[in-house]
Amino acid sequence: MAQPRISAYLPPDIDPTKAALAFGRRALPKLNEELQSAELLTQQRALMALCDLVHDPEKVYQAIEIGFLDNLKTLLGHPDNTVRQKTTEVLYLMSMHSVGRQGLIQNGVISALTGLLDDPVDICRKNTHQIFDMMAKLPEGYYYVGLNNLVKINIED
Numbered sequence: 001m002a003q004p005r006i007s008a009y010l011p012p013d014i015d016p017t018k019a020a021l022a023f024g025r026r027a028l029p030k031l032n033e034e035l036q037s038a039e040l041l042t043q044q045r046a047l048m049a050l051c052d053l054v055h056d057p058e059k060v061y062q063a064i065e066i067g068f069l070d071n072l073k074t075l076l077g078h079p080d081n082t083v084r085q086k087t088t089e090v091l092y093l094m095s096m097h098s099v100g101r102q103g104l105i106q107n108g109v110i111s112a113l114t115g116l117l118d119d120p121v122d123i124c125r126k127n128t129h130q131i132f133d134m135m136a137k138l139p140e141g142y143y144y145v146g147l148n149n150l151v152k153i154n155i156e157d
Helices: 024-035 038-054 058-067 069-076 081-093 098-107 108-116 122-135 139-147 150-157
Strands: none
Touching: 024 038, 024 058, 024 069, 024 108, 038 058, 038 069, 038 081, 058 069, 058 081, 058 098, 069 081, 069 122, 081 098, 081 108, 081 122, 098 108, 139 150
C-alpha cells in the first residue's frame, strides 16, 4: 500500500518576495518579532527571509545575540509542517558556521532537536540529522550529541 509523502514545496500562498523586511540593523530584530507573531503566515514569511539571511556568518552572530535561538527552539514543536521544516533549515544553515555551532550548544538546541528524530515530515528529519552531523564536527558538539544518547538512538533505528 502506498503511503502519502509530504511535498518539499511550500504552500502556494507563501511568497518570500512579498515579505515586509526591514533593512540594516533593524532587519533581524523585526524578523525576531515576526517569529513571535500569532499569525501563521507571518511566521512562515519570517522563516523564509531568515533562511536567506543566515548564509552570512555575521548575520548568524547577530541573530544569536538578539536571541533567535530561543524562538527557534519554541518553533521546533509547532504543529505546522512548514514552520518546522523552515526552522530546521534555519538551524542547519546556522550550524554550518562555527559561531552558529557554538550558539546551538550554548543555548541547548541539541536536546530540543531530539524530538524531531521521529518527525512525520521527511525533510525535518533530514535537516535534523544534518544539524547533528555538523555539530559532531566540533569536539564540544560531539560531546553533547553523545550526552543526549543520539548515537545510540541512531544505531538502534
